[in-house]
Amino acid sequence: MSKPVKGTERSAAGKAPTVVVAGGGTAGHIEPALALADAVRRLRPDAKVVALGTERGLENTLVPARGYELELIPPVPMPRKPTPELLRLPLKVRDAVKRTRAVLERVGADVVVGFGGYVALPAYLAARGRTPIVVHEANKSAGLANRVGARFAARVAVAVPGTPLPKAEVVGIPLRRSITSLDRAALRAEARAHFGLDPDVPTLLVFGGSQGARSINAAVSGAAKELADAGVGVLHAHGPKNTLVVQEFPGKPFYVPVPYLERMDLAYAAADAVVCRSGAMTVAEVSAVGLPAVFVPLPYGNGEQAGNAQPAVDAGAALMVVDAELSPAKVADLVIPLVTDADRIAKMSASAVGMGHREADETLAKIVLEAAGA
Incomplete structure (x- = not known):
């Protein structure tokens, strides 16, 4: 049988x-x-x-x-x-x-x-x-x-x-229900305290998947001074096999590098915007929590990561940058104006509502x- x-x-x-x-x-x-x-x-x-x-x-x-x-x-x-x-x-x-x-x-x-x-x-x-x-x-x-x-x-x-x-x-x-039921605003203070971030400044989340992404690491860390001068705090998961040394700027918001984010719910709650890859799971989570994104698709494979990101871009919830074009200058010119614009952040966040299942x-x-x- x-x-x-x-x-x-x-x-x-x-x-x-x-x-x-x-x-x-x-x-x-x-x-x-x-x-x-x-x-x-x-x-x-x-x-x-x-x-x-x-x-x-x-x-x-x-x-x-x-x-x-x-x-x-x-x-x-x-x-x-x-x-x-x-x-x-x-x-x-x-x-x-x-x-x-x-x-x-x-x-x-x-x-x-x-x-x-x-x-x-x-x-x-x-x-x-x-x-x-x-x-x-x-x-x-x-x-x-x-x-x-x-x-x-x-x-x-x-x-x-x-x-x-x-x-x-x-x-x-x-x-995970910890993602789909996440109230980012309610958890923001707890989340920023958990990671040692400044409580009251625009905050950028950066990650490149579970293993990190060298191009994202180099571009964002290379713009550390510009981010600090703009008053932007950073939570950067660089990957457990990578190292990231970032210069400290006294009197400026903290740039916090970590190998891995075990509490993604708190990471999302701490952030105003995110720079990340666009794997299907990542796009789904970022959209579900209403976090404005700058997606940098993995430049290998069959182009699936760009395809994953496109609906969010079309909905006005995200921007997309080709990996080869990502640089510290691109971060300064594109990401900083986004994360420091509260009205734009609110509009992009609202655009993500209802995208997922x-x-x-x-x-x-x-x-x-x-x-x-x-």
Whole structure:
């Protein structure tokens, strides 16, 4: 008897469903998976949620911190160009699928939910024909893993209209409730005190994804004097593998560099505007909290980050700067006039309202539980 029938029987017998989420590697894959996990637990407190990950992914820190079980499997990276590694790929896939299938059987998976990336592909192949699959794609241009998984998924959820996957249902991107319910104004004083920022000056948030971004680091830190002279405070997450030394300017607002932001809710609350990359998760969060943005899309890949940012730019909630054009002079000429213009900030913030899907986490959770027969 097939695994989908087993999932239905588990639910019919009143047993707790087991949901396996595959979203390891980067925060852009992990955070939506964890937001979904939280929503599943709210809807079904008896549900068991297990996350799949790899030995070197951020999930090793993020998943246990959120209270979820983590099972490690081999990653299946896809070479972008013909290399000797490509010849070894079939063996790696076969090994990863075998080990992933063993995990799914051991935990009693009733549904597998994939968010793309290195972890999702072996999860989809291991679950195929045995366990219901739900795919979530955050970008308008789907990655290889999700293109494969969508072919035999029970349900396919996407963040934006026009994503070229079969049976796609637009649900948005699952976000943490600490983000979707964030009252930035109410938390501003606490947030600025938490990071050691000046309480009463325009404040710029800067980050480049979980690992930082060297071009953003160099451009914004290079404009430290201009920012200080303009009376702008800065909270700058430079990435755990990067260092950032910024000259202090006595009597000026603080420029606070940190390796990583564990409390993104407080970082958003502390800021009046943000300079950042435009991964799908980042754009969704920044828009959800109504934070005016200067997006600097990653200059690699298939242009998906520029595509992620464009709706916010079109709505008047953000500006976009090409990575190659980002410099200290650009920060001085473009960013400083923005962050110091309270009226413009208010208009851009208002433009972000209603852009996202604030209930995407529970919408996806209901799809997942239905697929599991729960």
